[in-house]
Amino acid sequence: MKKKFSMEKYSRILILLLFIIVLTIIRPKSFPTVNNISNVLWSISVVGILVSGSIFVMLLGGIDLSVGSLMGLSAVVTVLTIRNNNYSNKGVILGIALALLVGIAAGALHGFFVITFHVPAFLVTFATQSIFLGISMVLTNNKILSCLEPKLFTNIGLGRIGPFTFPIYFMIIIALFSFFVLNKTVLGRHIYAVGGNQEASRISGISVKKITMISYIISSLTAAVGGIVLASMTQQGMASTGVGYDTEVITAAVIGGVSLAGGSGTIQGAIIGAMFVGLLKNGMNLMNVPSTNQGLVKGLVIICAVALDIMQKKEKVGGNV
Amino acid sequence: MSQEIILEVKDINKSFFGVQVLHKVNLEVRKGEVHALMGENGAGKSTLIKIITGAYTKDEGKIFWKGKEVEMNSLKDCQALGMACIYQELSVIPALSVAQNIYLGREPKRGKTGLIHYKKMNQMAQELIDKYEFPLKATDMVDSLSIGLRQLVEILKGLSSNSQLLIMDEPTASLSAKEASILFQIIDSLRKQEVSIIYISHRLEEVYRLSDRLTILRDGRNAAVLEREEIRPKEVIQTMIGKVVDESAGSKKTLTQNTKEAALKVEGLTRKGFFEKVSFEVRRGEILGFGGLIGAGRTEVMRCLYGADKYQSGKIWIEGKEYIPTSPKKSIAFGFGFVPEDRRGQGFIPLLSMNRNMALTNYDIIKQMAFSISSKEEVDMCEKMIKKMDIRPADPQKQVGLMSGGNQQKVVIGKWLVRNLKILIVDEPTAGIDVGAKDEIYHILEELAAKGVVVILVSSDLQELVRVSHRILVMRKGKIVKELAEGTITQADILEAASGIESQEEVAG
Numbered sequence: 001m002k003k004k005f006s007m008e009k010y011s012r013i014l015i016l017l018l019f020i021i022v023l024t025i026i027r028p029k030s031f032p033t034v035n036n037i038s039n040v041l042w043s044i045s046v047v048g049i050l051v052s053g054s055i056f057v058m059l060l061g062g063i064d065l066s067v068g069s070l071m072g073l074s075a076v077v078t079v080l081t082i083r084n085n086n087y088s089n090k091g092v093i094l095g096i097a098l099a100l101l102v103g104i105a106a107g108a109l110h111g112f113f114v115i116t117f118h119v120p121a122f123l124v125t126f127a128t129q130s131i132f133l134g135i136s137m138v139l140t141n142n143k144i145l146s147c148l149e150p151k152l153f154t155n156i157g158l159g160r161i162g163p164f165t166f167p168i169y170f171m172i173i174i175a176l177f178s179f180f181v182l183n184k185t186v187l188g189r190h191i192y193a194v195g196g197n198q199e200a201s202r203i204s205g206i207s208v209k210k211i212t213m214i215s216y217i218i219s220s221l222t223a224a225v226g227g228i229v230l231a232s233m234t235q236q237g238m239a240s241t242g243v244g245y246d247t248e249v250i251t252a253a254v255i256g257g258v259s260l261a262g263g264s265g266t267i268q269g270a271i272i273g274a275m276f277v278g279l280l281k282n283g284m285n286l287m288n289v290p291s292t293n294q295g296l297v298k299g300l301v302i303i304c305a306v307a308l309d310i311m312q313k314k315e316k317v318g319g320n321v
Numbered sequence: 322m323s324q325e326i327i328l329e330v331k332d333i334n335k336s337f338f339g340v341q342v343l344h345k346v347n348l349e350v351r352k353g354e355v356h357a358l359m360g361e362n363g364a365g366k367s368t369l370i371k372i373i374t375g376a377y378t379k380d381e382g383k384i385f386w387k388g389k390e391v392e393m394n395s396l397k398d399c400q401a402l403g404m405a406c407i408y409q410e411l412s413v414i415p416a417l418s419v420a421q422n423i424y425l426g427r428e429p430k431r432g433k434t435g436l437i438h439y440k441k442m443n444q445m446a447q448e449l450i451d452k453y454e455f456p457l458k459a460t461d462m463v464d465s466l467s468i469g470l471r472q473l474v475e476i477l478k479g480l481s482s483n484s485q486l487l488i489m490d491e492p493t494a495s496l497s498a499k500e501a502s503i504l505f506q507i508i509d510s511l512r513k514q515e516v517s518i519i520y521i522s523h524r525l526e527e528v529y530r531l532s533d534r535l536t537i538l539r540d541g542r543n544a545a546v547l548e549r550e551e552i553r554p555k556e557v558i559q560t561m562i563g564k565v566v567d568e569s570a571g572s573k574k575t576l577t578q579n580t581k582e583a584a585l586k587v588e589g590l591t592r593k594g595f596f597e598k599v600s601f602e603v604r605r606g607e608i609l610g611f612g613g614l615i616g617a618g619r620t621e622v623m624r625c626l627y628g629a630d631k632y633q634s635g636k637i638w639i640e641g642k643e644y645i646p647t648s649p650k651k652s653i654a655f656g657f658g659f660v661p662e663d664r665r666g667q668g669f670i671p672l673l674s675m676n677r678n679m680a681l682t683n684y685d686i687i688k689q690m691a692f693s694i695s696s697k698e699e700v701d702m703c704e705k706m707i708k709k710m711d712i713r714p715a716d717p718q719k720q721v722g723l724m725s726g727g728n729q730q731k732v733v734i735g736k737w738l739v740r741n742l743k744i745l746i747v748d749e750p751t752a753g754i755d756v757g758a759k760d761e762i763y764h765i766l767e768e769l770a771a772k773g774v775v776v777i778l779v780s781s782d783l784q785e786l787v788r789v790s791h792r793i794l795v796m797r798k799g800k801i802v803k804e805l806a807e808g809t810i811t812q813a814d815i816l817e818a819a820s821g822i823e824s825q826e827e828v829a830g
Contacts, residue, residue, distance in 0.1 A: 185694065192672075192673060193670050200666070200667045202629070203659060204736075205648070205649040205654075206650070263672045
């Protein structure tokens with residue numbers, strides 16, 4: 001059967017392209033340069049990594065507010081381990097492994113509370129947001145721990161292949177992995193099902209608990225990865241390093257059409273959402289919009305995106321999921 | 322009881338989408354009487370009530386309140402006149418006290434300050450409670466009350482605005498026997514205080530116990546209005562169903578015993594508070610019908626059998642071996658199929674396509690390479706099912722939430738048909754779907770049975786039960802009370818057993 005061209009499916013990418021064209025016309029000298037594009041991609045790479053995991057929780061209708069402070073904890077754990085191992089390569093590997101373990105443990109903790117006590121996800125992760133930040137502060141004595149070597153560590157965030165830095169490739173790999181899981185595997189099918197109707201999924205033989213647990217672990221795991229990358233980018237470990245990233249992730253997802261009620265949304269959409277936010281910031285910088293006004297613009301864009309999304313869904317008679 | 326008529330509804334006609342659901346329906350309620358309204362599912366009771374309360378507009382006809390013609394355009398109109406409707410789904414707010422609920426939005430104020438005069442409000446509520454002798458305190462928090470008592474709060478809310486007519490729609494549906502008896506006492510005391518009540522119920526024994534008069538609807542028409550002394554159980558049932566012996570399909574049937582070996586055996590299954598010591602057998606290729614009123618425990622038995630809920634005691638054997646259902650997943654792998662009662666809430670994922678919904682229970686038989694699902698096989702399976710179930714339009718990518726009820730149910734049933742089924746449980750499979758789709762679903766159930774699958778059909782549609790089942794068990798209040806296995810059976814047989822008339826006959830007749 002021949003598919004009709006679906007405006008809805010491609011509207012986001014079209015708007016993004018339009019936006020790129022407009023920026024190219026307005027700032028022909030500064031915007032369409034390899035350097036600038038590489039910078040924009042680098043600036044969104046951490047959000048891209050985070051949203052690739054957070055989307056699992058959002059598709060279930062949950063939300064992970066602890067992403068930012070977990071990043072801080074992950075960064076602190078990595079840097080502390082490296083420093084305690086005399087900035088050796090062994091320390092780097094150990095630090096990364098420890099940070100990832102912290103991520104898995106944090107996700108399991110979230111999953112446990114959501115499943116066992118039916119606490120709403122935003123409350124659980126709101127509480128752990130504060131807990132993770134607290135642990136990081138205790139570990140660092142609330143100081144900034146710098147970490148300028150070894151190369152194995154600093155390359156994670158600053159190394160490059162061609163014009164692009166490593167984090168961009170990490171983002172692409174993790175987003176592709178997320179795409180594969182969500183679109184090609186039984187786990188992905190089950191996540192959309194549970195997010196769409198938990199009771200019907202249970203009756204259909206899906207272990208809702210297992211799916212929930214896995215999703216929270218994936219979300220926290222990508223937060224830990226984001227923390228490692230950010231630590232390397234900034235060459236330091238700091239408790240508050242990830243503050244604000246939780247809302248960045250939600251912004252990207254919402255602009256990308258991920259429903260916070262669960263059950264619908266794609267990783268492609270979320271990445272486009274992240275790019276849109278990155279380009280918006282870049283565009284405003286290039287046009288010398290003072291940073292004091294940028295939050296206002298971002299907020300308006302979110303509201304418009306959500307309103308547009310709802311309008312489109314109302315018009316829609318059929319369509320793909 | 323006075324002869325004064327408080328509400329008169331005359332010659333009401335109402336159509337939905339060209340289908341006439343009410344034909345010149347009349348209803349007359351006297352002051353201080355309990356007037357029961359009965360009829361089978363779809364007879365038009367709810368539509369009539371919704372017209373009286375202003376939720377629907379009538380096409381033709383008149384409504385008189387105390388002899389004056391009135392127009393009902395909203396619930397507000399009906400409240401202003403002094404009518405209150407107690408719905409099955411309660412609208413009380415759990416986090417507030419009884420008094421706060423009763424006077425919600427109409428709280429007495431301290432002078433002109435706008436502050437609520439709590440002392441006065443509690444006093445007013447307590448006076449009201451004492452007047453009708455409700456077992457409540459004005460300061461009780463609603464969330465500490467049982468469902469039955471919450472319903473009383475709802476009734477108080479109605480009475481507090483000096484309502485002279487209360488409409489109760491299946492008020493005992495979610496009440497325990499004890500709670501129901503408290504409600505009956507209260508209805509008696511309301512009657513003494515000259516409050517009129519329209520009482521809608523499927524439960525015949527309640528109607529006999531309470532009502533002064535009874536209006537029976539059938540197929541959207543007035544079938545009878547009976548005075549208290551004219552109410553006789555068997556006749557009421559016959560009036561509800563139609564002719565004494567209706568020759569049309571599905572009103573009676575002659576059954577013969579299936580003599581094949583028992584494929585499923587259930588012994589002493591008990592889930593406290595829902596059903597007790599339920600035992601039955603089903604043979605290979607048999608369609609076993611489960612009749613009974615809503616809340617009789619049929620759905621709960623099926624959910625336990627399937628592993629969706631836990632039970633306390635009892636044993637289950639399938640093909641001679643003991644089976645312990647621990648989860649739907651295990652039961653599906655074993656050969657169960659399950660079509661839940663609540664289609665929208667439990668049957669499908671509305672946001673997902675037909676393709677994804679149908680595949681949901683079948684990923685164990687869809688090919689995968691390195692965790693990657695074969696989309697081709699997924700779609701092929703769906704297209705096969707679409708053909709088999711005759712779903713139109715035949716688009717596997719169509720979102721199930723946007724399809725008609727009949728097509729949705731075909732998707733819910735269809736996903737089981739690709740599997741090697743041993744037992745298929747269907748709970749109210751045709752509720753709210755059109756006649757054509759119904760026939761197709763019956764056909765599929767019969768086909769499955771012919772292949773040797775055990776089919777268990779739970780249905781409140783008597784015609785369906787008689788037409789499709791090979792044998793019928795009737796449940797009442799959590800127990801199996803009757804088996805209809807041989808000889809000629811009629812819809813009336815099921816309804817009588819379901820409402821427990823046999824034991825009540827001396828009392829009422």
